[in-house]
Amino acid sequence: MINKAPKHPFRLWLQGLSLPDLLDVRGHSPDFSGSRAGYINTRIQPLALVLALLIPAWIPVDALFMPQGEFMVMAGLRVVAGTALLVLFFGCARNQLTLSQARFRLAVLMTAPLLLYAAARLVLNGDVAPGLILGYSFFPVLTVVMLTVFPLTLREAASFTLPVVLLYAALEVALGRSTDLQSMGGLWLLVLVTLVAIWSVMGQLLMLLRLYRQATRDPLTGLFNRRALTEQIELERARSRRHGRPLTVLLFDLDRFKRINDTHGHLLGDRVLQTFARVVEDNLRETDHFGRWGGEEFLAALPETGTEGAQTVAERVRQACEQATLPLANGQRLGFTTSIGVATLQPEESLDSLFNRVDEALYNAKAYGRNRVVEAEAPTRE
Numbered sequence: 001m002i003n004k005a006p007k008h009p010f011r012l013w014l015q016g017l018s019l020p021d022l023l024d025v026r027g028h029s030p031d032f033s034g035s036r037a038g039y040i041n042t043r044i045q046p047l048a049l050v051l052a053l054l055i056p057a058w059i060p061v062d063a064l065f066m067p068q069g070e071f072m073v074m075a076g077l078r079v080v081a082g083t084a085l086l087v088l089f090f091g092c093a094r095n096q097l098t099l100s101q102a103r104f105r106l107a108v109l110m111t112a113p114l115l116l117y118a119a120a121r122l123v124l125n126g127d128v129a130p131g132l133i134l135g136y137s138f139f140p141v142l143t144v145v146m147l148t149v150f151p152l153t154l155r156e157a158a159s160f161t162l163p164v165v166l167l168y169a170a171l172e173v174a175l176g177r178s179t180d181l182q183s184m185g186g187l188w189l190l191v192l193v194t195l196v197a198i199w200s201v202m203g204q205l206l207m208l209l210r211l212y213r214q215a216t217r218d219p220l221t222g223l224f225n226r227r228a229l230t231e232q233i234e235l236e237r238a239r240s241r242r243h244g245r246p247l248t249v250l251l252f253d254l255d256r257f258k259r260i261n262d263t264h265g266h267l268l269g270d271r272v273l274q275t276f277a278r279v280v281e282d283n284l285r286e287t288d289h290f291g292r293w294g295g296e297e298f299l300a301a302l303p304e305t306g307t308e309g310a311q312t313v314a315e316r317v318r319q320a321c322e323q324a325t326l327p328l329a330n331g332q333r334l335g336f337t338t339s340i341g342v343a344t345l346q347p348e349e350s351l352d353s354l355f356n357r358v359d360e361a362l363y364n365a366k367a368y369g370r371n372r373v374v375e376a377e378a379p380t381r382e
């Protein structure tokens with residue numbers, strides 16, 4: 001039996017918030033960062049199109065209310081901003097991108113209205129209709145509000161919003177309006193909207209993280225589930241074929257696991273699965289893919305590894321499992337072993353065939369007496 005003190009509700013709530021994950025990307029898995037980058041990109045695209053159309057659409061209104069000199073500057077900037085946003089819109093169609101590329105695109109999206117705002121504040125003076133100046137003064141708030149549709153960490157949100165607030169404040173100081181009531185009110189509003197925006201983007205990130213983890217992880221071990229793992233292996237298969245590099249899979253099955261459950265209870269069985277998962281992880285490379293294939297079966301895919309190398313890894317895991325033990329309530333320790341099938345992807349082989357072969361190898365490992373590593377037979381012609 002396992003004795004665990006119940007956790008305080010506040011600690012559970014804090015844990016549920018996954019604070020480190022909300023602060024920055026260090027704890028995010030590369031696959032989540034890739035998915036988030038794609039998600040950010042799909043949201044930049046419609047915003048870029050809307051702004052690319054609306055920003056130049058105001059040029060005729062400026063023409064009516066602005067003196068010629070100011071109009072030329074502002075119209076020119078509107079055309080430049082509109083063109084940049086249109087380029088951004090078409091660029092977003094290519095959406096296999098890294099997080100840094102997504103951040104760069106977001107920065108371009110935000111820079112366009114800010115550029116117009118800064119120019120308007122510096123160029124426009126008392127000759128211009130007050131309504132027009134007021135319209136431009138909404139741009140910083142608009143830019144920050146735009147951010148609320150993106151899932152961002154605190155660090156990212158701060159690095160996007162802080163320059164907006166600083167730009168606003170710097171322009172007010174430069175124009176000698178820092179003690180003006182309207183200017184201070186504008187700053188207050190901007191800071192308020194910024195705080196709400198930061199709260200909103202972190203809330204979106206938390207929701208995305210939770211949904212992503214639910215969809216891709218096995219809740220018991222925290223490993224990838226079968227669907228996520230299969231997607232990763234499909235990508236690895238494509239890479240292996242393109243670069244002519246080997247790819248080997250290992251299929252693990254805990255030995256006589258039913259007996260562990262029946263003798264010591266399901267909870268301890270779960271602990272064995274968790275311990276096994278950590279033991280295997282400790283023996284794999286960071287570039288390997290590992291997940292729960294179902295029940296007490298686990299699968300690892302080892303890119304750039306041939307049969308010989310994979311057998312060494314499998315044998316290392318097998319021995320590490322023999323060494324690992326869990327404490328029992330009666331003071332004794334419980335050990336466990338695993339059987340392992342090994343199969344290397346052959347040229348032109350399908351994933352189904354690879355999975356069937358590794359399954360057969362595992363079956364043979366069980367049949368030969370368990371706690372052993374067995375290499376798969378070569379594939380029959382498909």
Ligand SMILES: Nc1nc2c(ncn2[C@@H]2O[C@H](COP(=O)(O)OP(=O)(O)OP(=O)(O)O)[C@@H](O)[C@H]2O)c(=O)[nH]1
Binds near residue numbers: 255259266269270
């Ligand atoms: N505790 C726990 N048990 C699980 C879980 N998933 C599957 N199992 C159990 O795993 C056991 C698998 O039993 P079998 O398929 O008979 O295999 P085995 O006892 O390991 O025997 P061999 O594979 O032939 O060595 C079943 O009792 C399942 O209930 C889980 O998430 N937690």
